[in-house]
Structure formats: C-alpha cells, structure tokens
Amino acid sequence: MLEYLTHQKVDYVVTLNTSRLWRSDIVKVLVHRELKKYGVDIRSIEQPQYSIYKKDPSDFLINGLMELLDQYQRLEISLKLGRGRNKKAQQGGYAGGNVALGYKVEKGKKSLVIDDRQAKTVQRVFDIKEQYPSWTLTQLAERLNEEGHGTKQEKLFTKVQVKRILDRRNFYSGKYQYGDIIANGKHQAIL
Known part of the structure; x- marks a missing residue:
C-alpha cells in the first residue's frame, strides 16, 4: 500500500x-x-x-x-x-508451524506422517555424519547435493539446512519439542 x-x-x-x-x-x-x-x-x-x-x-x-x-x-x-x-x-501432538523435512501434514488432520522420499534424505544426513564425523556442515551439504537430495522446496542444501536437520535428532527419533516442552511424539520416528 x-x-x-x-x-x-x-x-x-x-x-x-x-x-x-x-x-x-x-x-x-x-x-x-x-x-x-x-x-x-x-x-x-x-x-x-x-x-x-x-x-x-x-x-x-x-x-x-x-x-x-x-x-x-x-x-x-x-x-x-x-x-x-x-x-x-x-501430549506429543503437532502444535503447528513449519513441518520438518521428512514429514508432511495429512490433509484434514493435524498430524505428521512420514514423507518417504524426504525421510530417506534425513536418514542420509545422519548416515553421512556418522561415517564422516569430522566433516563440516558445508561438506555434508555438498555431498547431499552431489547425491541428488533436495530440500522440501526441491532446492540445493546449504549448511544451515543441514544443521537444522542435525539439531532435530530428538525429533527424528520420536520426541516432540515445543518451546520448553519435550514429550514422546505422536509422529513416527525416522531414525
């Protein structure tokens, strides 16, 4: 305006x-x-x-x-x-906000379900990190990009996006965190 x-x-x-x-x-x-x-x-x-x-x-x-x-x-x-x-x-339920890579919101329901293609990318991030623990976030992003993995928006990975995935290890293991609240999530674990 x-x-x-x-x-x-x-x-x-x-x-x-x-x-x-x-x-x-x-x-x-x-x-x-x-x-x-x-x-x-x-x-x-x-x-x-x-x-x-x-x-x-x-x-x-x-x-x-x-x-x-x-x-x-x-x-x-x-x-x-x-x-x-x-x-x-x-109660471990999805409380809204951006949906983490590896999941999607089922239409008509406010629950998270696994997106198989994205879940493979998440698993790959943790596999590479375990295989090469000294690699930088940039190196991890480059490897994901070389292998053809993409972000939720089908873009190339950056170190920020890789860090976001690594920081959500508990979430990907089945825990739900919202602010200071941590509970067993109702979502299925990817890791």
Whole structure:
C-alpha cells in the first residue's frame, strides 16, 4: 500500500479497522508519517471519526482507547492459542508451524506422517555424519547435493539446512519439542 502511494494520487485508505493497518505503536507512527507525506488520510468503517489529521482531544482519546482494546484482544487471542499449542505439545501432538523435512501434514488432520522420499534424505544426513564425523556442515551439504537430495522446496542444501536437520535428532527419533516442552511424539520416528 505504501509503495502504491509513491506512484499514484490517493486521497484516503479505506480499512475495516485501524488494527488492520498496524499491530504496534511503532508501525502506527511509521504508517502515519508515510501517509502524511503523501497527504493521505484513513477512513475506517468501524471507526468513522478516525483521521490522522484531526486534532480534537475527544477523538484522540476515543481512537487511542479503541487501539488499546485491539491490542488487548490480540494479546488475549495469542495467550489462548499458546495455551492450546502447549497442551497439544504436552501430549506429543503437532502444535503447528513449519513441518520438518521428512514429514508432511495429512490433509484434514493435524498430524505428521512420514514423507518417504524426504525421510530417506534425513536418514542420509545422519548416515553421512556418522561415517564422516569430522566433516563440516558445508561438506555434508555438498555431498547431499552431489547425491541428488533436495530440500522440501526441491532446492540445493546449504549448511544451515543441514544443521537444522542435525539439531532435530530428538525429533527424528520420536520426541516432540515445543518451546520448553519435550514429550514422546505422536509422529513416527525416522531414525
């Protein structure tokens, strides 16, 4: 949106609520600065009195209170989601996030299943590491690439991706970790 303003004349931006434009006070200040630079105002459907140019103290107070309520709701939702993820992790279940190489999420279910092709790559990483314990991460990545293994996105391996796999040894052995929580995973072990 801000990029668009540099090329086009815009009078105002329409939004359902200002909470859709920023999630923090810092971003709010930056967005306001950019909008003012181009003479653009905000029209909010749920906050019809909102304007970045109004100087009325009561509008300022009402808009500030609305933004505080939005921030409170975001924190409350985040807390509830976190509790749910923690409970699921304590039971060894997949709590969301990026799926580790070697696994995929079964459609309609929130459980991890082994992706056979990727699992072979994971096993190969640990085999090479065991066979050549003094090799650097770069050497391991080069060997995987030479052998035709690819990342989840079918790209070449880098040392960072190899390290990520090696750091997840417990996970690949059937343990599930989410933050400080470690439990027997509901997923099948690859190693």
